[in-house]
Amino acid sequence: AQTVTQSQPEMSVQEAETVTLSCTYDTSESDYYLFWYKQPPSRQMILVIRQEAYKQQNATENRFSVNFQKAAKSFSLKISDSQLGDAAMYFCAYRSNYGGSQGNLIFGKGTKLSVKP
Amino acid sequence: DAGITQSPRYKITETGRQVTLMCHQTWSHSYMFWYRQDLGHGLRLIYYSAAADITDKGEVPDGYVVSRSKTENFPLTLESATRSQTSVYFCASSLRDSQETQYFGPGTRLLVL
Numbered sequence: 001a002q003t004v005t006q007s008q009p010e011m012s013v014q015e016a017e018t019v020t021l022s023c024t025y026d027t028s029e030s031d032y033y034l035f036w037y038k039q040p041p042s043r044q045m046i047l048v049i050r051q052e053a054y055k056q057q058n059a060t061e062n063r064f065s066v067n068f069q070k071a072a073k074s075f076s077l078k079i080s081d082s083q084l085g086d087a088a089m090y091f092c093a094y095r096s097n098y099g100g101s102q103g104n105l106i107f108g109k110g111t112k113l114s115v116k117p
Numbered sequence: 118d119a120g121i122t123q124s125p126r127y128k129i130t131e132t133g134r135q136v137t138l139m140c141h142q143t144w145s146h147s148y149m150f151w152y153r154q155d156l157g158h159g160l161r162l163i164y165y166s167a168a169a170d171i172t173d174k175g176e177v178p179d180g181y182v183v184s185r186s187k188t189e190n191f192p193l194t195l196e197s198a199t200r201s202q203t204s205v206y207f208c209a210s211s212l213r214d215s216q217e218t219q220y221f222g223p224g225t226r227l228l229v230l
Binding site: 004 | 150152158159160161165175207209218219220223226
Protein backbone atom coordinates (compact mmCIF):
# COMPACT_ATOMS: atom_id res chain seq x y z
CA ALA A 1 0.00 0.00 0.00
CA GLN A 2 1.12 3.50 -0.72
CA THR A 3 1.93 5.89 2.10
CA VAL A 4 2.62 9.61 2.26
CA THR A 5 4.72 11.14 5.00
CA GLN A 6 5.02 14.78 5.97
CA SER A 7 7.70 14.94 8.63
CA GLN A 8 7.14 18.58 9.62
CA PRO A 9 3.94 19.03 11.67
CA GLU A 10 4.53 22.79 11.84
CA MET A 11 6.63 25.32 9.98
CA SER A 12 7.06 29.05 10.25
CA VAL A 13 8.29 31.62 7.73
CA GLN A 14 8.79 35.36 7.71
CA GLU A 15 6.70 37.30 5.27
CA ALA A 16 8.47 37.70 1.87
CA GLU A 17 10.86 34.85 2.67
CA THR A 18 10.99 31.38 1.12
CA VAL A 19 9.93 28.17 2.81
CA THR A 20 10.10 24.53 1.76
CA LEU A 21 7.66 21.89 2.96
CA SER A 22 8.77 18.27 2.80
CA CYS A 23 6.91 15.22 1.59
CA THR A 24 8.05 11.68 0.99
CA TYR A 25 6.01 8.77 -0.28
CA ASP A 26 6.32 5.06 -0.65
CA THR A 27 5.12 3.19 -3.71
CA SER A 28 6.18 0.41 -6.03
CA GLU A 29 4.31 1.95 -8.94
CA SER A 30 5.79 4.07 -11.71
CA ASP A 31 2.70 5.88 -12.96
CA TYR A 32 1.11 8.22 -10.48
CA TYR A 33 0.35 11.83 -9.62
CA LEU A 34 1.40 13.95 -6.68
CA PHE A 35 -0.43 16.97 -5.33
CA TRP A 36 -0.13 19.70 -2.78
CA TYR A 37 -3.38 20.96 -1.29
CA LYS A 38 -3.81 23.99 0.91
CA GLN A 39 -6.39 24.12 3.68
CA PRO A 40 -6.86 27.60 5.20
CA PRO A 41 -8.87 28.17 8.39
CA SER A 42 -12.03 28.11 6.29
CA ARG A 43 -11.37 24.35 5.93
CA GLN A 44 -11.76 24.45 2.16
CA MET A 45 -9.29 22.17 0.36
CA ILE A 46 -7.60 24.10 -2.42
CA LEU A 47 -5.35 22.56 -5.04
CA VAL A 48 -1.97 24.30 -5.08
CA ILE A 49 0.05 22.28 -7.56
CA ARG A 50 0.15 18.91 -9.28
CA GLN A 51 2.98 16.79 -10.65
CA GLU A 52 2.78 13.84 -13.02
CA ALA A 53 5.34 11.17 -12.23
CA TYR A 54 6.37 10.60 -15.82
CA LYS A 55 7.27 14.26 -16.29
CA GLN A 56 10.81 15.09 -15.24
CA GLN A 57 10.22 18.83 -15.22
CA ASN A 58 9.18 20.22 -11.87
CA ALA A 59 5.74 21.83 -11.80
CA THR A 60 5.46 25.55 -11.09
CA GLU A 61 2.46 27.74 -10.30
CA ASN A 62 3.39 31.37 -9.72
CA ARG A 63 5.12 31.50 -6.30
CA PHE A 64 4.71 27.78 -5.74
CA SER A 65 7.09 25.19 -7.14
CA VAL A 66 7.99 21.62 -6.39
CA ASN A 67 11.19 19.63 -6.23
CA PHE A 68 10.21 16.20 -7.49
CA GLN A 69 12.84 13.51 -6.94
CA LYS A 70 11.30 10.31 -8.28
CA ALA A 71 14.13 7.98 -7.35
CA ALA A 72 14.21 9.33 -3.82
CA LYS A 73 10.38 9.40 -3.68
CA SER A 74 10.46 12.98 -2.51
CA PHE A 75 8.07 15.79 -3.42
CA SER A 76 8.77 19.06 -1.61
CA LEU A 77 6.86 22.32 -2.02
CA LYS A 78 8.67 25.64 -2.17
CA ILE A 79 6.76 28.83 -1.48
CA SER A 80 8.60 31.96 -2.56
CA ASP A 81 7.87 35.49 -1.37
CA SER A 82 5.60 34.15 1.37
CA GLN A 83 2.43 36.11 2.03
CA LEU A 84 0.16 36.25 5.05
CA GLY A 85 -2.52 34.51 3.01
CA ASP A 86 -0.26 31.49 2.61
CA ALA A 87 -0.81 30.58 6.25
CA ALA A 88 -2.66 27.27 6.22
CA MET A 89 -2.38 23.52 6.56
CA TYR A 90 -0.64 22.00 3.56
CA PHE A 91 -1.30 18.43 2.56
CA CYS A 92 0.76 16.31 0.23
CA ALA A 93 -1.23 13.67 -1.63
CA TYR A 94 -0.54 10.70 -3.90
CA ARG A 95 -2.78 9.19 -6.51
CA SER A 96 -2.15 5.94 -8.34
CA ASN A 97 -3.10 5.28 -11.94
CA TYR A 98 -3.38 1.57 -11.34
CA GLY A 99 -5.85 -0.81 -9.81
CA GLY A 100 -9.44 -0.65 -8.70
CA SER A 101 -8.95 2.46 -6.61
CA GLN A 102 -7.94 4.70 -9.45
CA GLY A 103 -8.44 8.31 -8.60
CA ASN A 104 -8.26 7.86 -4.84
CA LEU A 105 -6.02 10.33 -3.08
CA ILE A 106 -3.76 9.22 -0.25
CA PHE A 107 -2.94 12.13 2.02
CA GLY A 108 -0.13 12.90 4.39
CA LYS A 109 -1.01 14.22 7.84
CA GLY A 110 -0.30 17.79 6.91
CA THR A 111 2.08 20.63 7.77
CA LYS A 112 0.78 23.73 9.48
CA LEU A 113 2.45 26.79 8.00
CA SER A 114 2.52 30.07 9.90
CA VAL A 115 3.57 33.32 8.23
CA LYS A 116 5.01 36.05 10.45
CA PRO A 117 4.54 39.67 9.44
CA ASP B 118 -20.81 28.66 -10.90
CA ALA B 119 -21.90 26.74 -7.79
CA GLY B 120 -19.27 24.01 -8.15
CA ILE B 121 -19.46 21.46 -5.38
CA THR B 122 -21.58 22.04 -2.30
CA GLN B 123 -22.18 20.15 0.90
CA SER B 124 -25.04 20.26 3.37
CA PRO B 125 -25.40 20.68 6.19
CA ARG B 126 -22.19 22.53 7.02
CA TYR B 127 -22.56 21.68 10.71
CA LYS B 128 -24.45 18.85 12.35
CA ILE B 129 -24.85 17.66 15.91
CA THR B 130 -26.46 14.28 16.47
CA GLU B 131 -26.68 11.56 19.06
CA THR B 132 -25.25 8.09 19.14
CA GLY B 133 -27.42 5.60 17.28
CA ARG B 134 -29.18 8.10 15.06
CA GLN B 135 -29.09 7.98 11.29
CA VAL B 136 -27.46 10.94 9.60
CA THR B 137 -27.18 11.78 5.92
CA LEU B 138 -24.64 14.21 4.56
CA MET B 139 -25.37 15.62 1.15
CA CYS B 140 -22.98 16.42 -1.67
CA HIS B 141 -23.99 18.11 -4.90
CA GLN B 142 -21.86 19.15 -7.87
CA THR B 143 -22.85 21.18 -10.90
CA TRP B 144 -19.93 20.26 -13.15
CA SER B 145 -21.26 16.89 -14.35
CA HIS B 146 -18.13 15.25 -13.01
CA SER B 147 -18.11 11.47 -13.28
CA TYR B 148 -16.08 10.69 -10.18
CA MET B 149 -17.13 11.64 -6.68
CA PHE B 150 -15.46 10.90 -3.34
CA TRP B 151 -16.11 11.09 0.38
CA TYR B 152 -13.25 11.71 2.82
CA ARG B 153 -13.11 12.21 6.55
CA GLN B 154 -10.53 14.40 8.23
CA ASP B 155 -9.38 13.70 11.78
CA LEU B 156 -6.53 15.13 13.78
CA GLY B 157 -3.42 13.04 13.31
CA HIS B 158 -4.79 11.20 10.29
CA GLY B 159 -5.10 13.73 7.52
CA LEU B 160 -7.85 12.87 5.05
CA ARG B 161 -8.95 9.29 4.54
CA LEU B 162 -11.17 7.97 1.80
CA ILE B 163 -14.51 6.50 2.86
CA TYR B 164 -16.22 5.71 -0.45
CA TYR B 165 -15.98 6.76 -4.04
CA SER B 166 -18.09 6.54 -7.16
CA ALA B 167 -16.96 6.34 -10.76
CA ALA B 168 -20.42 7.09 -12.18
CA ALA B 169 -24.10 6.92 -11.32
CA ASP B 170 -24.95 3.57 -9.70
CA ILE B 171 -21.27 2.63 -9.39
CA THR B 172 -19.73 2.90 -5.93
CA ASP B 173 -16.82 1.29 -4.16
CA LYS B 174 -15.21 1.23 -0.73
CA GLY B 175 -12.23 3.28 0.26
CA GLU B 176 -9.92 3.00 3.23
CA VAL B 177 -12.47 3.45 6.06
CA PRO B 178 -15.96 2.41 4.85
CA ASP B 179 -17.30 0.69 7.98
CA GLY B 180 -20.43 2.33 9.37
CA TYR B 181 -21.15 4.30 6.20
CA VAL B 182 -23.45 3.79 3.24
CA VAL B 183 -23.47 5.68 -0.05
CA SER B 184 -25.67 5.84 -3.09
CA ARG B 185 -25.50 7.59 -6.40
CA SER B 186 -28.74 7.54 -8.31
CA LYS B 187 -27.91 10.79 -10.10
CA THR B 188 -24.54 11.95 -11.40
CA GLU B 189 -24.68 15.23 -9.50
CA ASN B 190 -25.50 13.86 -6.04
CA PHE B 191 -23.52 11.59 -3.76
CA PRO B 192 -25.08 11.32 -0.28
CA LEU B 193 -23.22 9.71 2.61
CA THR B 194 -25.29 8.03 5.31
CA LEU B 195 -24.23 7.05 8.79
CA GLU B 196 -26.76 4.35 9.56
CA SER B 197 -26.21 4.37 13.33
CA ALA B 198 -23.86 7.17 14.31
CA THR B 199 -21.06 6.51 16.78
CA ARG B 200 -18.82 8.96 18.63
CA SER B 201 -15.85 7.76 16.60
CA GLN B 202 -17.58 9.20 13.54
CA THR B 203 -17.22 12.71 14.88
CA SER B 204 -15.15 14.30 12.16
CA VAL B 205 -15.05 16.75 9.29
CA TYR B 206 -16.36 15.20 6.09
CA PHE B 207 -15.27 16.33 2.66
CA CYS B 208 -16.85 15.54 -0.65
CA ALA B 209 -14.78 15.81 -3.83
CA SER B 210 -15.28 15.30 -7.54
CA SER B 211 -13.20 14.91 -10.67
CA LEU B 212 -14.20 15.29 -14.29
CA ARG B 213 -13.98 12.18 -16.41
CA ASP B 214 -11.54 9.72 -15.01
CA SER B 215 -8.89 9.06 -12.42
CA GLN B 216 -6.37 11.31 -14.12
CA GLU B 217 -8.33 14.44 -13.42
CA THR B 218 -7.72 16.70 -10.46
CA GLN B 219 -10.11 16.38 -7.53
CA TYR B 220 -11.98 19.46 -6.37
CA PHE B 221 -13.28 19.60 -2.85
CA GLY B 222 -16.45 20.87 -1.25
CA PRO B 223 -16.38 23.12 1.84
CA GLY B 224 -16.78 20.24 4.29
CA THR B 225 -19.35 19.21 6.90
CA ARG B 226 -18.42 19.26 10.56
CA LEU B 227 -20.23 16.43 12.38
CA LEU B 228 -20.39 16.00 16.12
CA VAL B 229 -21.82 12.78 17.54
CA LEU B 230 -22.73 13.02 21.23
